[in-house]
Amino acid sequence: MPQLSSGGGDDLGANDEMIAFKDEGEQEEKIQENAFTERDLADLKSSLVNESEINQSPSAAVGARSVRACVCVPKHREHLDGVSKHQDGGMYKTPTYPGYPFLMLPDPYLPNSSVSPSSNKVSVVQQSHGMHPLTSLLPYSNEHFSPSPPHLPTDMSQKTGVHRHQSQDLSGYYSLPPGGVGQITPSMGWQSQPVYPGLSPCGFRQPYSSNLSSATSYSRFPHSLMLGPSGMHPTGIPHPAIVPPTGKQDHDQYDRSIKPQEVKREKEPKKPVIKKPLNAFMLYMKEMRAKVIAECTLKESAAINQILGRRWHALTREEQAKYYELARKERQLHMQLYPTWSARDNYGKKKRRKREKLQDSNTDPGSPKKCRARFGLNQQTDWCGPCRRKKKCIRYLQGGGCPSPTSSDLSAIDSPPSPSPARHRLYQHQHPLSPGSSPPPASPSSRLRLSPPTNTRSQTRLPLQQSAGKRSDLRHTAAKHAHAHLELSGKQTHGSTTALSAAKAAGLSLKVLTETQ
DNA sequence: GTTCCTTTGAAGGCA
DNA sequence: TGCCTTCAAAGGAAC
Structure with a gap:
């Protein structure tokens, strides 16, 4: 596991954290900085149209690579190397992300994300699946928090905005509180840092200009989660990590805010859920998933994740370090935005039933705890009978109750040394x-x-x-x-x-x- | 509609 | 302190 030496320390505002990423796109950045013209905007619009067409026929976009289907296997070694190289390139140089990271800021959460006005540079069209999650690094640049970009077209957000959903109709996605972020066009959101300085009708900028001026990452968090008073961060800035309580489905409903569900939702405001920041591997998965899907024609996430886990280990330390660094910044930003948030806050959402089941197990004769007690085992160190689990009895969790240990089980329990599962x-x-x-x-x-x-x-x-x-x-x-x-x-x-x-x-x-x- | 699967990493809780 | 659990994303499949 590559341990980052955190060269610049953990201070969020360290400028050095931006250097690495800035170097990569510095050239394009300068070029673009001086080259933003109405013609660029026109090209941008044109690109949007093209992308829209592409999206309408995704098979065309993926088809070429999909031909390999699962046959991608034979070329795996080369493929792996290629992937690694591609990752490097994909993260910083590859033509797939032209001008990255300063020329685009697609929303990592937006399947159809195309462009982003987040940068005060020209946004470029980005394939949905090619959208790079490391755009999260973008906001870490001080540049994005520079004073209001005078060259930013006023209608840019309307043309190049980030949105999260497939529909082309952006108008209906956002039901933003009047006078709040709603004044930001739908495409503007967390990734629209350049807009902060000029927007702030709701105090949008102030809270961030000081705290997050140099190390912030909004990209991961969907703009669509811009919440009203109930879902907005105390700073007044809606963080995309905030999602409706019941997860993805609710999230979608929330985005399609003109739908009737919203009326109902407004009547029943629920406490928004702040999601955990993504770790390095999750960020890696977000980037590589589309590639794996295209290369291996796999759709099942479980299988894909296996491959991704494999590839993750195949990455060099340097390659992984990029993701660790990004994840670290994500956490830091998250920590700044939600200082009182704890991962514990989200506990019980998915596992509620299981936990309830476990709680019930404490009163059940077959619970692991009682199982151990029943057989005179050490509650902390001994295995739970046949399943040899320390704290949970698998058989019990399966519904069969904690069975009596067999002689072999007991011998296994007694046989020293009995390494812990982790040690084993x-x-x-x-x-x-x-x-x-x-x-x-x-x-x-x-x-x-x-x-x-x-x-x-x-x-x-x-x-x-x-x-x-x-x-x-x-x-x-x-x-x-x-x-x-x-x-x-x-x-x-x-x-x-x-x-x-x-x-x-x-x-x-x-x-x-x-x-x- | 909900849960599972599958991966790694981070964080919290417990003994 | 070490171990264990839960969650984060993803989407098809199963229930």
Whole structure:
């Protein structure tokens, strides 16, 4: 795991944090800075039209790459290298993101995001799936908080705005409070820093000009989440991390604010949910997902994520460092915006039922706690009977109750040394093919898995076939695609740790792994 | 409509 | 302090 040395320290306002990104696009930046003309704007509009046409026939855009389908596997090694290079380029140089990072600021949350006026430079058209999440870095530039850009066309937001939804009709997306951010055109939002200085009808700029002048990232947060008093940040600036309480679906409803749902929503205002800032891997996934989908014609996120996890490990430290740095800034910004927010605030949304179930387990004879107590096990250190879980009894969670341990279970419990699951995985990570190494504690579901040490999770994950369990053949098929992809990549990276881990993650047998080695 | 799957990393809670 | 859990994104599939 690349540990960032945080060269410039963690101070949010450090200018050095912007240097790296500025260097990459400095040339274009200067050019664009001087070249913004009405002609550019016209080109921009034209590009928007073109993009719109492209979006109407996505197959055309993806088709070429999709031809490879799952056949992308054979070229994997090269592909991987290509991806790595492409990532570099994609992040900073590739023509896919012309002028990046200063010429565009598409909304990472906007599938159809095309351009952004966020920069006081000329925005350029951006393919939806090509939109670069690292545009989050853009706002970190002081430049975006410079005084109101005189060259910014007044109608620019209307032409090049960031929006989050597929529809071309922007007018209906935003129901913004009068006198608030609503005065920002729909395309303006978190990524429209250049607009802040001039806007601020609701005190938009003031809170930020001081605190976030040099290290801010709004890009990840959808402008569509610009909330009224209930959802707006105390600073008066709606942070895109704020989402309606019930998640994506509500979010969509919220965006399509002219729909009747909003009326109902207004009647029942709910406390907005501030999402967690994305970590490095999540940022990486957001960027690479589209590529993987196109290359492998996979649609199932689970399979895609496996590949992405594999590729993540294949990245160099420098490549990963970019994402770690971005994630760090995201967290810092998030921390500044919501100093009182805690990840705990969002606990229980998805797992509420499961937690309720766990709570119930405390009163159930089959609960892990009582299970251990029943068999005289140490509540903290001993395994919970047959499932060998420390704190949760898998069988109980499956609904079968915590069974009585068998003799072998008890012997396993008693047999010293009994490494903790994490230690066991760490050992396996260090000695992946160690003859005496026993498999990690069985877990029927990844939901119940134990968290391995950092960067070892994928290497110790149960084979997908197991975790898939009762999944349909379709799901298996999708997963197998990922497996095949991973398998061959593992072979082609012959002997590499990452290949091994990927192969293991893909459920390859030890025999296969050995042969691969 | 909700949950699961799948990944890694961050953060919080618990013992 | 170490371990464990939950959430963050994504979207198809299953329930």
